[in-house]
Amino acid sequence: MASGIPGRTKSTDSSPAFTLIELLVVIAIIAVLLAILSPALRKIKAVAKRLHCQTNLKQITIAWHLYLDDNDDCFYQEREANHAYGGWGGVGGYDDPCDYPRLLNPYLQLPLVINEDGNARVFRCPSDKGGKFYAEKAYIYFGNSYQTNLLLIGPGELETDPGITPEPWRELHEEINKYTVNIKMAHIAEPARVLLVGDNNWVSQWFYEDPYDKYTWHDKEYYYNMAFLDGRVEFIHIFKGLYVADEYRIVPVRELYGVARRLQEEVEP
Numbered sequence: 001m002a003s004g005i006p007g008r009t010k011s012t013d014s015s016p017a018f019t020l021i022e023l024l025v026v027i028a029i030i031a032v033l034l035a036i037l038s039p040a041l042r043k044i045k046a047v048a049k050r051l052h053c054q055t056n057l058k059q060i061t062i063a064w065h066l067y068l069d070d071n072d073d074c075f076y077q078e079r080e081a082n083h084a085y086g087g088w089g090g091v092g093g094y095d096d097p098c099d100y101p102r103l104l105n106p107y108l109q110l111p112l113v114i115n116e117d118g119n120a121r122v123f124r125c126p127s128d129k130g131g132k133f134y135a136e137k138a139y140i141y142f143g144n145s146y147q148t149n150l151l152l153i154g155p156g157e158l159e160t161d162p163g164i165t166p167e168p169w170r171e172l173h174e175e176i177n178k179y180t181v182n183i184k185m186a187h188i189a190e191p192a193r194v195l196l197v198g199d200n201n202w203v204s205q206w207f208y209e210d211p212y213d214k215y216t217w218h219d220k221e222y223y224y225n226m227a228f229l230d231g232r233v234e235f236i237h238i239f240k241g242l243y244v245a246d247e248y249r250i251v252p253v254r255e256l257y258g259v260a261r262r263l264q265e266e267v268e269p
Helices: 020-070 169-180 202-206 254-267
Strands: 146-148 195-199 223-228 233-237
Touching: 020 146, 020 195, 020 223, 020 233, 169 254, 202 223
Parallel strands: none
Antiparallel strands: 146 195, 195 223, 223 233
16 A cells, blocks of 8 residues: 655655764864964963953052052062062961061952962962962962062162172162162152063063073063053063163162163173
């Protein structure tokens, strides 16, 4: 007896399957696309981290200005102030609140003493890879990914021991110490060009006595996120041994520009 539905066959419900060759071709195409897109995705991720870091630095700079308003415009100068001004205690021996007060924390709605890293993320650079002189990330070791300009916020004086500081930098340090101990905002010649704080390793890159720091955080060698005293944040090249550059100033007072430029000319190739 004939089927009740003309034209219907048994193969109507079956679907054609991919062959092994077709599957391999699809996989190969996907692999090629991933290879093409991966560098672009990595670059986008790196840029996002750099922008996050810049946002942190903007907040830290605002907090410093609030601190200055409350302290007669005097910059903070104490032992290890360049690292231990804010953040948490870290694992590098900077956790004693009597010796290393994190005095900027309250200006960022943070406790003065923080014993765990989870509560101080504004001081953590998402690209923090650590540095030459400590194994951990700067945020883990110092409790803070960001280091200040030593001539504004730091130990108060630069090293001038002849056995430690070679000429001509010892002469410059002696001149700097005449002007930058107990420095105030009124002494700053060009706030829009003076560096305030940036990625921790910028000081190793700049300072005359250290080798070039190869621990690049933001995928561009010798470039660092830096906040200027006026609140501007830029991703800039830090030059070895230059206290006065076209792009920025590390020495904050105009009286030092001449001697800094003269000594830089003596040592620059």
